[in-house]
Amino acid sequence: MPDLMHVLGAYMDSADGPSVMAATRVLEQELSSETHRHARGQLFGSIKGLISVHLDEGVWIVPAIHAVWIPPHHAHSGRSYGPYHGWSAYIAEAACASLPKQPCTIRVSGLLREAVLRLASLTPEAAVSPSEAQLHICAVVLDEIRGLPVEEFGLPFPRDARLQRIARALMANPADPRDMEDWADFGAISSRTLSRRFVTETGFNFTSWRQRVRLLRSLEMLAEGMSVTAIALDLGYASVSAYIGLFRRTFGQTPASYRLRARAL
Incomplete structure (x- = not known):
């Protein structure tokens, strides 16, 4: 049975699937990713540790209690520093219309973090076909990204x-x-x-x-x-x-x- 990360990969460049999908990651060693892009927007969040996200527009730092928003189709790469426990929310392109059009750093609310972690705990089957209650959680994630203040952790x-x-x-x-x-x-x-x-x-x-x-x-x-x-x-x-x-x-x-x-x- 495919795990959640494999399921997410199948929807990165697809118009299908729920408006929000999420996953967590725990890293004991530093890790870097190659430059890539996808049709879904992505919100990187940190529970413990720090990562940097590199884009054409500049570098964004993701310390704990903050997150970096990357709109669809923006090329980016990432690197962790020391032990890292973080999460990502992946937003369907159609749902990104009312979200920030440019990469930015936002201060994460407890509500946003808990909503994303709830979605990240779903089984692969539930992540692909969320219940009515889970769709409400997706809506909370979108509302929080829309309304949270932008923080100055970017380097244009x-x-x-x-x-x-x-x-x-x-x-x-x-x-x-x-x-x-x-x-x-x-x-x-x-x-x-x-x-x-x-x-x-x-x-x-x-x-x-x-x-x-x-x-x-x-x-x-x-x-x-x-x-x-x-x-x-x-x-x-x-x-x-x-x-x-x-x-x-x-x-x-x-x-x-x-x-x-x-x-x-």
Whole structure:
């Protein structure tokens, strides 16, 4: 008898099947997926641990209590960091018409999480042919995705090829100490154009975008179990207190508090 993941695979690019299907996954080791796309929209959620989702538009981080929404037909890949327990809801393309049109990160409500986990617990037969009660749960999932607030855990990617070269180098090594003039030379672009186009194409100035790369990478490092001091040093912060202060201003809590909260969920 096929398991739920095999059943889900059969409906990824089909107009048939229920509006919402769901599954959970537990990973003890890090795992990465190749770039792929499907006709169903997908919502990645985390119960424990962290994953990053890479799209053409940028990189989205999925810490605990948040989820990434990917509309249908968007190419994406994913990677987990440390032990991970998460869930995914797969939304039929027709049901995505009233959902966000662009990838985004949303704060997960307890109701959304429990509704998805309920659907993920169904047998393959029930997942394909849900009862009236289960259809109500599907409707709850759609309503929650529609109404929950968008959170700023994304990192928009610039479109200009010169800026992309700079952006990818910074993502590969967030601690790189080069200043804007050096990065402009690296990208074969003037520093003035670099500064102007970064704001136009990402909504962040270059310095803020660079800070965000470091902060999002620090979420991954926290999930991997690294100490706050080691993270601050590895990412090139002037001091541990500078890292903690920026983290608190951005995420509303200290790195240590974030780690404790994520482990408690």
